[in-house]
Amino acid sequence: xxxxxxxxxxxxxxxxxxxxxxxxxxxxxxxxxxxxxxxxxxxxxxxxxxxxxxxxxxxxxxxxxxxxxxxxxxxxxxxxxxxxxxxxxxxxxxxxxxxxxxxxxxxxxxxxxxxxxxxxxxxxxxxxxxxxxxxxxxxxxxxxxxxxxxxxxxxxxxxxxxxxxxxxxxxxxxxxxxxxxxxxxxxxxxxxxxxxxxxxxxxxxxxxxxxxxxxxxxxxxxxxxxxxxxxxxxxxxxxxxxxxxxxxxxxxxxxxxxxxxxxxxxxxxxxxxxxxxxxxxxxxxxxxxxxxxxxxxxxxxxxxxxxxxxxxxxxxxxxxxxxxxxxxxxxxxxxxxxxxxxxxxxxxxxxxxxxxxxxxxxxxxxxxxxxxxxxxxxxxxxxxxxxxxxxxxxxxxxxxxxxxxxxxxxxxxxxxxxxxxxxxxxxxxxxxxxxxxxxxxxxxxxxxxxxxxxxxxxxxxxxxxxxxxxxxxxx
Numbered sequence: 001x002x003x004x005x006x007x008x009x010x011x012x013x014x015x016x017x018x019x020x021x022x023x024x025x026x027x028x029x030x031x032x033x034x035x036x037x038x039x040x041x042x043x044x045x046x047x048x049x050x051x052x053x054x055x056x057x058x059x060x061x062x063x064x065x066x067x068x069x070x071x072x073x074x075x076x077x078x079x080x081x082x083x084x085x086x087x088x089x090x091x092x093x094x095x096x097x098x099x100x101x102x103x104x105x106x107x108x109x110x111x112x113x114x115x116x117x118x119x120x121x122x123x124x125x126x127x128x129x130x131x132x133x134x135x136x137x138x139x140x141x142x143x144x145x146x147x148x149x150x151x152x153x154x155x156x157x158x159x160x161x162x163x164x165x166x167x168x169x170x171x172x173x174x175x176x177x178x179x180x181x182x183x184x185x186x187x188x189x190x191x192x193x194x195x196x197x198x199x200x201x202x203x204x205x206x207x208x209x210x211x212x213x214x215x216x217x218x219x220x221x222x223x224x225x226x227x228x229x230x231x232x233x234x235x236x237x238x239x240x241x242x243x244x245x246x247x248x249x250x251x252x253x254x255x256x257x258x259x260x261x262x263x264x265x266x267x268x269x270x271x272x273x274x275x276x277x278x279x280x281x282x283x284x285x286x287x288x289x290x291x292x293x294x295x296x297x298x299x300x301x302x303x304x305x306x307x308x309x310x311x312x313x314x315x316x317x318x319x320x321x322x323x324x325x326x327x328x329x330x331x332x333x334x335x336x337x338x339x340x341x342x343x344x345x346x347x348x349x350x351x352x353x354x355x356x357x358x359x360x361x362x363x364x365x366x367x368x369x370x371x372x373x374x375x376x377x378x379x380x381x382x383x384x385x386x387x388x389x390x391x392x393x394x395x396x397x398x399x400x401x402x403x404x405x406x407x408x409x410x411x412x413x414x415x416x417x418x419x420x421x422x423x424x425x426x427x428x429x430x431x432x433x434x435x436x437x438x439x440x441x442x443x444x445x446x447x448x449x450x451x452x453x454x455x456x457x458x459x460x461x462x463x464x465x466x467x468x469x470x471x472x473x474x475x
């Protein structure tokens with residue numbers, strides 16, 4: 001069974017019921033709605049379509065709303081684009097309404113205050129590089145260091161970071177309300193610089209849920225240079241439910257060469273902090289146009305799996321690419337093959353570790369027991385999914401089946417590495433609930449006669465965070 005989960009962005013190439021059903025069957029675990037594009041009504045319709053497709057194929061998936069954040073962009077061109085020639089002058093003009101071959105407007109008018117002469121601006125994910133020669137009023141006059149085709153609304157980054165734009169814009173605040181109305185499972189917060197940004201997003205999300213009882217988990221997208229300062233990064237992780245290694249904008253700010261090591265350290269930090277982690281950006285970029293990936297892309301996905309990421313994420317590959325379904329199949333196969341080579345160091349992972357919570361102790365005890373017993377499965381009877389999350393933070397080649405009566409918990413667990421969540425009523429009597437769990441696994445051919453399974457459960461039943469017991473069964 002594939003442990004690493006797949007996050008797929010949906011867009012024009014993947015917004016029909018048929019293709020969504022095929023993608024979910026092929027391996028999609030989480031569907032990403034990119035709030036940088038489209039109207040609120042578009043996202044609501046797509047979320048409804050995802051839920052219908054999920055129902056039709058009998059597989060629950062999570063929905064993630066990805067906020068646009070303060071994406072610094074140029075405006076539009078009169079003819080849709082222009083070509084910048086190396087060594088020429090080009091002007092970023094905050095007062096310009098429609099661009100031409102000499103200048104283009106800015107949607108972030110404050111950029112003139114955030115930059116200085118000799119700063120480097122990187123446009124279109126770093127494909128175009130401009131150096132600032134003068135700043136006069138609303139105009140940033142630049143020399144084209146690396147030119148190319150520049151089209152409408154491309155993003156701008158400042159090399160080395162330092163842009164003052166807040167993480168949450170007024171649009172993001174409205175989009176949080178829309179996401180809560182849609183009942184999404186995750187919200188990804190773009191460009192947080194510090195834990196305060198995530199705390200604000202948390203409060204806005206709670207208010208948007210309006211005491212409905214629905215809880216949305218927050219993912220911090222690490223894409224600013226300020227966010228990767230060691231103490232700052234740890235605090236952002238602590239105030240989030242997980243992080244996204246957002247390699248596109250991050251690479252533009254810190255340089256491409258720094259990203260692989262950062263990816264490894266961020267995945268390690270998140271897992272050690274018992275938080276989720278997604279690896280994203282250009283994982284299968286060539287499959288936007290081609291039916292097979294490059295060997296470098298295969299290695300990239302496999303390395304993220306071996307690093308321990310919970311999920312790999314696809315963006316344009318599935319949103320607007322020519323081969324969304326083929327991309328999912330390729331990624332699923334790469335993940336499965338990479339996991340076969342995964343090295344398990346479970347005993348080492350437990351050295352010098354202490355646990356502050358009973359459910360965390362039970363979760364880790366279940367891992368240790370199952371590993372040394374050679375169990376066929378670990379079963380967590382859980383309300384919130386917390387026990388399954390604890391267990392998924394350690395690498396083990398034994399599947400973790402999380403049985404929950406709460407469909408919202410089931411959907412959230414779709415993102416947890418090596419966790420397979422099943423929605424089922426749980427008996428209030430502990431022994432009956434354990435027996436039902438055993439029968440469910442047998443019915444689905446997940447275990448057979450002679451297999452050991454390790455079960456975690458709370459006593460009394462039905463309390464979130466109440467897991468306090470471990471039982472070993474032989475089928």
